[in-house]
Amino acid sequence: xxxxxxxxxxxxxxxxxxxxxxxxxxxxxxxxxxxxxxxxxxxxxxxxxxxxxxxxxxxxxxxxxxxxxxxxxxxxxxxxxxxxxxxxxxxxxxxxxxxxxxxxxxxxxxxxxxxxxxxxxxxxxxxxxxxxxxxxxxxxxxxxxxxxxxxxxxxxxxxxxxxxxxxxxxxxxxxxx
Numbered sequence: 001x002x003x004x005x006x007x008x009x010x011x012x013x014x015x016x017x018x019x020x021x022x023x024x025x026x027x028x029x030x031x032x033x034x035x036x037x038x039x040x041x042x043x044x045x046x047x048x049x050x051x052x053x054x055x056x057x058x059x060x061x062x063x064x065x066x067x068x069x070x071x072x073x074x075x076x077x078x079x080x081x082x083x084x085x086x087x088x089x090x091x092x093x094x095x096x097x098x099x100x101x102x103x104x105x106x107x108x109x110x111x112x113x114x115x116x117x118x119x120x121x122x123x124x125x126x127x128x129x130x131x132x133x134x135x136x137x138x139x140x141x142x143x144x145x146x147x148x149x150x151x152x153x154x155x156x157x158x159x160x161x162x163x164x165x166x167x168x169x170x171x172x173x174x175x176x177x
Contacts, residue, residue, distance in 0.1 A: 007172040015146035020050035022144055029095045030059055036112050037065040037083045039101035042161045043130055062087035069111035091120030101159040103129040106138030131172055133157045
């Protein structure tokens with residue numbers, strides 16, 4: 001397997017700072033940040049911290065699990081493992097920033113949009129991802145995507161964040177399948 005580091009910790013930190021600035025610059029309305037369970041959670045946490053520093057208070061933050069909304073779960077061998085969705089605020093007439101790590105086919109975002117409507121009707125939903133790798137199968141585009149890369153379909157792109165039980169450094173990597 002051919003593994004290649006595309007972006008390192010400093011580049012990721014800079015991209016996250018730019019994303020936070022851009023999210024606040026686009027609209028005067030304070031955003032509600034919702035991370036898509038797994039990949040979007042750490043990015044959502046970091047954006048919440050960065051935006052909170054700029055606002056002087058932490059913006060509202062939630063998490064959404066999309067497993068039951070996926071269009072491929074019936075093809076899986078086992079039932080999907082459903083995580084907890086935590087959206088402790090009303091979405092009606094609010095600006096929502098939906099956050100994930102990598103945008104690929106668009107199917108995860110489609111599922112998240114479907115799940116979000118069960119929690120209200122936002123005035124606006126924007127998409128923030130760290131990496132847009134192309135190959136869309138749905139008409140979905142990120143509002144904020146600091147890293148846009150060209151990939152092959154038989155390539156995997158992962159965002160790894162430094163954790164005690166995981167990688168020792170923040171990085172975006174690609175691997176041939």
